[in-house]
Amino acid sequence: MTEKTLQDILFKELKKLAPECDPPRVAPNENIRDALDIDSYSFLQLLVAINEQTGIDIPEADYAKVSTIGGMLSYLYARLS
Amino acid sequence: MQFPPIKKNVETMPVQPNLLDYEHTCATFSWDEVRRSFDGLPESGGLNIAHEAVDRHADGPRREHIAIRCLSKDNKIVEFTYGDLKEGSNRFANLLNKLTVTKGERVFWLAGRLPALYPMFFGTLKNCNVFCPLFAAFGPEPIFQRLERGDARVLVTTERQYNKKVAPHLPQLPALKHVLLIDKEEDLNEQVLSLPRLLETSSSLFTIPPTDPEDMAILHFTSGTTGMPKGAVHVHNAVLTHAVTGKYVLDLHPEDIFWCTADPGWVTGTSYGIIAPLLHGITCIVDEADFDAERWYRILQDQRVTVWYTAPTAIRMLMRTPPEQRQRYDLSALRLIHSVGEPLNPEAVLWGKHVLGLPIHDNWWQTETGGIMIANYAALEIRPGSMGRALPGIEAAIVTRTSAHSVRVEEPDIKGDLALRVGWPSMFRAYLHDEERYRKCFIGEWYLTGDLASRDKDGYYWFFGRADDIIKTAGHMVGPFEVESSLMEHKAVAEAGVIGKPDPVIGEVVKAFVVLKPGIKESEDLRLELIGFGRTRLGSAVAPRELEFVGNLPKTRSGKIMRRLLKAQELGLPIGDISTLEESES
Numbered sequence: 001m002t003e004k005t006l007q008d009i010l011f012k013e014l015k016k017l018a019p020e021c022d023p024p025r026v027a028p029n030e031n032i033r034d035a036l037d038i039d040s041y042s043f044l045q046l047l048v049a050i051n052e053q054t055g056i057d058i059p060e061a062d063y064a065k066v067s068t069i070g071g072m073l074s075y076l077y078a079r080l081s
Numbered sequence: 082m083q084f085p086p087i088k089k090n091v092e093t094m095p096v097q098p099n100l101l102d103y104e105h106t107c108a109t110f111s112w113d114e115v116r117r118s119f120d121g122l123p124e125s126g127g128l129n130i131a132h133e134a135v136d137r138h139a140d141g142p143r144r145e146h147i148a149i150r151c152l153s154k155d156n157k158i159v160e161f162t163y164g165d166l167k168e169g170s171n172r173f174a175n176l177l178n179k180l181t182v183t184k185g186e187r188v189f190w191l192a193g194r195l196p197a198l199y200p201m202f203f204g205t206l207k208n209c210n211v212f213c214p215l216f217a218a219f220g221p222e223p224i225f226q227r228l229e230r231g232d233a234r235v236l237v238t239t240e241r242q243y244n245k246k247v248a249p250h251l252p253q254l255p256a257l258k259h260v261l262l263i264d265k266e267e268d269l270n271e272q273v274l275s276l277p278r279l280l281e282t283s284s285s286l287f288t289i290p291p292t293d294p295e296d297m298a299i300l301h302f303t304s305g306t307t308g309m310p311k312g313a314v315h316v317h318n319a320v321l322t323h324a325v326t327g328k329y330v331l332d333l334h335p336e337d338i339f340w341c342t343a344d345p346g347w348v349t350g351t352s353y354g355i356i357a358p359l360l361h362g363i364t365c366i367v368d369e370a371d372f373d374a375e376r377w378y379r380i381l382q383d384q385r386v387t388v389w390y391t392a393p394t395a396i397r398m399l400m401r402t403p404p405e406q407r408q409r410y411d412l413s414a415l416r417l418i419h420s421v422g423e424p425l426n427p428e429a430v431l432w433g434k435h436v437l438g439l440p441i442h443d444n445w446w447q448t449e450t451g452g453i454m455i456a457n458y459a460a461l462e463i464r465p466g467s468m469g470r471a472l473p474g475i476e477a478a479i480v481t482r483t484s485a486h487s488v489r490v491e492e493p494d495i496k497g498d499l500a501l502r503v504g505w506p507s508m509f510r511a512y513l514h515d516e517e518r519y520r521k522c523f524i525g526e527w528y529l530t531g532d533l534a535s536r537d538k539d540g541y542y543w544f545f546g547r548a549d550d551i552i553k554t555a556g557h558m559v560g561p562f563e564v565e566s567s568l569m570e571h572k573a574v575a576e577a578g579v580i581g582k583p584d585p586v587i588g589e590v591v592k593a594f595v596v597l598k599p600g601i602k603e604s605e606d607l608r609l610e611l612i613g614f615g616r617t618r619l620g621s622a623v624a625p626r627e628l629e630f631v632g633n634l635p636k637t638r639s640g641k642i643m644r645r646l647l648k649a650q651e652l653g654l655p656i657g658d659i660s661t662l663e664e665s666e667s
Contacts, residue, residue: 018621020613031154033371037218037621040372040398041555041587060374060402 001054006076010069013049017042028070056080084427084465087440091460095416098459100329103470110473112506115321125291130298130320131170131206132289134359139167147364151196152380154370159196163362166199171287173204176279177235180259184209184290185297186234190345191224191242193217194369197263197276198345201237202355206298206317207289210234213300213312216346216557217242220620222567223310225250227302228257231312231513237261237276246620294318300513301348303448304560306549312513313348313448319507320356322452322472327357329473330444330456331388332417340366340380341390347557348448349421352507353390357452374402378410385414392422392556396429396441397586404436412437417459419444422556423588424544427465443468445542447530448558449522451507455542467541468534476502479536480527488524491536496545499534500527550644552581554589559623561644567618568593568625571611573601578634579625580648593625594647596633603630 014023018036026035033043047058047066056079058066066072091098100106120137122129138144144164151159161169177188188205190198190212205212213231215224224246228236233256238247240262247260251272261276268274298317302310327333331353339358343349358365366384370376372395381389399407418433418441425443433441444456445468455477457469471477479497480488491497501508503526512519522528533545552559561579568577576596581589595611597603608628615624635646649655 016609018613018616019609020617037616039218039555039621041394042621042626044398044401044586060406063373063375 001080003073003077006054006080007073009050009053010072010076013046013053014038016049017046023069026069028073029068031067032069032072033067050076054080084431087430087434087463087465089460089462094459096332096334098332099334100332100458100473101460103458103461103473106329107471107473112321112474115325115474115506118324119320122289122292124288127292128294128317128320129206129209129289129292130317130356131203133320133324134356135163135166135170135203136289138163138359138362143362146362148359149196149199149365149367150384151194151199151367152369152384161196161199163359166203166359168285169200170203170207171285172280172283173200174207174287174289175204175283177204177208177210179279179283180235182208182210182234185211187211187213187231187300188235188237189213189215189228189231189233191215191217191219191236191238191247192263193346194344194350194367195239195263196367197237199355202345202351207287209290209292209296211297211300212351213302214346214351215302216344216620216622218620218622219246219346220616220618220623221246221249222618223563223620223623225253226309226563227312228254230309231300231302233257235259235261237263239264243273292317295510297510299351301351301448303348304551304558304563305518306551306560307562308518308560309563310560311515311518313509314511314513315451315507316510319352319451320360322505322507323352323357324360325474326453326456326472327353327361330442330453330458331357331390331419332459333358333361333363333388335362337361337363337387338366338385338414339363339388339390340368340384340386342368342372342377342392342395343390343422343556348451349390349392352452372398374399374406378407378412381412381415382410387414388417388419389415390419390421393420393425393429394422394555394587396420396425396433400429400432400436401586407436415439418442419456421446421453423553424466424468430463430465440465445469445532445544447532449509449528449530450501450505451509454501454505464537464541467537467543469542470540471542475505477536477542478502478527479534479542480524480529482524482529486524488527488529493536493538496533496535498548499530499532499542499544501530502526503528550580552579552589552591554581554584554591555587555622557622559591564591564593564615564619564623564625565642568595568611568615570618571614573597573607574611575599576634576642578642578644578647580644580651582627582648582651590627591623591625592627592629592651594629594631594634596631 011023149161260273265275299315341354442457479491480500481497564579565577575598578594582592584590635643
């Protein structure tokens with residue numbers, strides 16, 4: 001799985017939760033929940049969906065590392081490779 | 082499954098609970114006595130929440146005690162002592178006075194849990210204005226409806242919230258004279274002003290004008306099944322309930338560090354996130370950020386929180402995390418945990434005992450009741466799954482309507498309407514501009530809560546469900562009508578029916594069933610567009626998370642959408658006699 005594929009999965013799942021938003025336009029260092037108006041429950045759904053599609057489990061202890069688009073992509077990519 | 086009661090041993094508790102003998106306290110309780118325990122305003126002898134919660138302590142030995150400790154998202158700390166809060170609220174009261182905001186006029190807050198709230202809240206009450214909070218995750222529509230229905234005179238908010246949600250509706254709000262931006266150093270124009278700039282030149286000396294205990298103090302909007310949100314009016318006298326529940330339910334003691342996780346956009350966030358703990362002169366933790374398991378455990382540990390008031394949604398999200406995670410934190414300061422917002426399932430009560438080391442005390446109340454009415458208490462046994470027993474001074478009952486003007490009080494173990502005998506201090510005094518809806522809540526001497534419950538022979542109450550179609554999602558009330566109306570503004574939508582779909586974590590998920598206009602085809606793109614449409618207008622707290630297209634909606638012969646039937650269909654339950662209904666897709 002390439003970095004591009006990961007990014008596509010993330011953007012697609014974000015679009016499902018906040019269809020009115022344009023995830024690629026969110027700055028990589030902006031907090032995902034704040035930028036897309038996503039609550040903690042929806043954020044959890046996002047992580048479940050990512051897990052289903054990539055096999056990567058993100059434990060609660062690492063949530064701070066995946067709070068931004070940039071952080072999330074680096075985190076996922078590191079675990080793929 | 083029946084869960085055994087959780088017994089308590091008062092001897093081993095680190096602090097002796099304030100309420101030890103429930104029966105005796107109930108038998109000897111007097112609201113008059115509670116009233117006499119307050120200072121009253123020094124000159125007029127009236128009763129003002131701000132004096133009792135702030136000035137009384139600021140003028141005494143608690144002046145330098147921390148009242149509020151705000152934690153920002155980036156972990157910065159802003160603290161207010163009682164002395165700071167007195168001066169800050171005086172400045173805000175003077176500012177309102179200068180803007181010629183007169184007694185009874187409404188001052189709204191739309192900004193989440195930021196430090197500026199606390200001086201603003203008490204300053205509003207000091208100037209005898211009415212505080213009305215708006216949940217920061219509301220979209221432009223719910224915000225506009227509430228500002229308009231609440232006759233907003235002043236709105237305090239952030240630049241981002243203002244630009245995104247308020248500015249487009251400003252021309253339709255002629256009564257809104259001033260918007261005060263808390264994060265702007267310069268005025269935008271004559272109407273939209275910089276709050277910091279105004280506060281700079283505002284005096285820190287203020288004398289609270291005479292305040293009648295029955296003067297309106299707080300306006301809380303709550304959702305209805307039909308029609309738009311209702312503004313529940315609360316008065317300064319509500320402070321009696323806040324004091325008593327702070328003492329007997331939350332069990333506050335002078336050195337407590339108290340954390341109420343509720344947002345001030347909802348009634349718990351004001352009654353217990355601000356007023357009750359400050360009445361008791363203690364330190365209150367406020368976290369700007371939303372739920373995050375690691376962060377919350379860290380706050381409980383680092384802030385040495387002793388009493389914690391949270392909600393079932395948060396507890397159930399914590400339950401999803403591995404117990405080892407909790408083990409990494411020292412929660413030894415914590416002595417009492419409470420929960421409110423929706424019924425706490427017995428498994429969650431027991432999880433608290435096993436994982437946090439303390440059982441969780443569920444309690445029950447509503448926006449309309451102004452304060453906790455039924456609770457599990459520190460010294461009393463918990464019956465997991467029960468909301469507990471009535472507060473001393475409160476008469477609760479299970480009733481059945483026998484006519485439009487009378488009810489029958491039921492015996493134990495009979496399911497019926499949960500009702501409260503009218504006259505408690507924090508009872509709502511009106512639905513603003515809606516006398517008829519207010520009157521409909523009462524039959525004789527009873528306020529009918531709209532909740533279905535039963536009472537066991539020992540006085541513990543057990544919740545069954547709502548008597549209406551109100552949706553409870555993540556602890557927030559959502560009115561289906563409000564959501565349906567908004568969806569129907571989309572050009573593709575002919576009709577919409579909205580229900581609460583049961584969810585193990587957030588209680589209910591808002592789900593919409595949509596009938597499209599003739600000639601419009603269903604598609605995934607359109608489904609997402611409609612979800613986005615709802616979120617843009619209503620905000621994430623209210624908008625449907627799920628949306629399904631249907632051919633038509635089940636209706637009564639008079640054309641009313643049968644949401645209960647929609648829900649039964651969704652859950653695959655028997656739908657009963659549908660002979661009065663039009664044909665519907667099953």
